[in-house]
Amino acid sequence: MAFVLNEKLRGMKAYEPIEGSYRIRLDANESFILPDDELEDAISEAVNTLAFNRYPDSAAAKLCSLAAEFYGVKAENVTAGNGSDELIGLILSAFLQKGDKVISFSHDFSMYSFYAHLVEADLIEIEKNADFTVDFDKVSKIANEEKARIIIFSNPCNPTSLGVDSKTIEKLIKSVNALVVLDEAYMDFFGDSLSSKIDDFDNLIVLRTMSKAMGMAGIRMGFALANKMLSDIIKTVKSPYNVNSVSQIIACEVFSRPEFIKQSINKIISSRDDLTAQFKALEEKHPEGLSLIGCAANFIFAKASRASDLYEFLKSRGVVIRLFGSYVRITAGKNFENAELIGLVDEFYGQGEDK
């Protein structure tokens, strides 16, 4: 006898983050801010007194109530996940059956198609407009014609860094029978969340994460916010101890310091605005080289001529960004990191010029 892989697993590739050590990492949309001394001490103390022999709180009750307060919802409306990534997988596998139609946009976060593929759903990727905006009337029409079960997308969008106003999304939610999974991983930088409206809809799940604005990518902590009926289902299908106790207590310490979170968000927004302004100045200097597309999140997205050469050039100088074909995505970093990036991009496009 011989073991044969099933159809859906053939040809799948493991996710490969950019490897290697670089001086300046502007590729993964992480925060450049570490916990301050006070938070760091509180975390150490909490970890030191943890009962490691015990299973974690399955409901992550304390954490969910702190998160609920932060996001302006009730604790019963919050489910914690091992990163929002886990929740994306969980929601797609629970709310879809094999062959069900799920709508996403091209391009958006790559994990949507990954998890849709694993549940053998039928993924419809709706093309965006040439300027990377989304035609939501078209989305609604296709969703209804195709009887889609789920529409999933990010707002602001990764990778385009374009944000859509909540009114437009509300209109979409009302116009379809599909469950709308709204991934607000970058909403802390855009400020037009639908989190507080979850009870107004029977078909909305909002995803939030501590990985970006709160500088906590390492502890893997994300949240699904939804009405009680949907939240109860997510809680039913999650594995019992999906969020480990170390991450739970660290996240509780962070949420107990809303001032720290707000300050971090402000610093990141100000770095993003600086990076954007410097990038726009570069764009004026090298109009054939660069064209900024979006800056709504903690990163910018731009068209760049000879993008892969630019990417390799930056890498050779110890600076890593994300390359998407002829586009680049650059995370806002510390001031000196942004400055160095801008200087190198300027150098790259200046090389052919008369000096």
Ligand SMILES: *Cc1c(COP(=O)(O)O)cnc(C)c1O
């Ligand atoms: C980074 C990111 C996430 C976050 O995932 P975590 O698992 O919470 O770290 C979710 N959605 C999008 C679109 C992202 O870019």
